[in-house]
Amino acid sequence: MTDARDRYVERMGAALSDAGLQRLPSRVFAALTSDDDGRMTSAELVETLRVSPASVSGAVRYLAQIGFLHRERERGGRRDVYVVDDDAWLQAMLREDQVYAPMVTALDDALRDLPDASPARHRLLLMREFLVFVGGEMDGIAQRWLARRAEIEQDLG
Known part of the structure; x- marks a missing residue:
């Protein structure tokens, strides 16, 4: 090396x-x-x-x-x-089904067992919603990256 x-x-x-x-x-x-x-x-x-x-x-x-x-x-x-x-980062980020889904499932299970007014429920609900939000944004990020990558590849020629 x-x-x-x-x-x-x-x-x-x-x-x-x-x-x-x-x-x-x-x-x-x-x-x-x-x-x-x-x-x-x-x-x-x-x-x-x-x-x-x-x-x-x-x-x-x-x-x-x-x-x-x-x-x-x-x-x-x-x-x-x-x-x-070349797109190892993208591939890793798009593993939503393997990364986010099990966490969302665990949060869903925990949320069912917590009282509505519980501070822990509030915290877990925000965690769940964040993961769902990020997962939903991944497709858009991937599409924008692929468009940007095409521009870069064209510039590098």
Whole structure:
């Protein structure tokens, strides 16, 4: 890895960690995003990040769960390749059914059992409505981003 890429991986990894993502998955994501084709095997990640195969395995499993990467078979081989898409952030944000829906269901269940005038009910109701609102806005955000991305791609030509 180049010095510039090393610095990016560490800086982006730290920024994502500060935002709440676990440290190694943050570094794996940064390494993948800085790879020219966005594809790396476990062995390449181990070598690049100088970590154990077991830690890479846990990190890629976590990143796949949250939609930041997906696994493919190496072309003509038996090894897995971990791939980050150009729109990894968008894909992760659009996982509303897997992220927001279970929380809304849990809130609905809790709200049924709380008295109407309860401060806890008020708080949970606001949480629920926020999640429903954000979920409803995601389609519009995605469409606006795709239009903006098309402009960027055209400018880059």
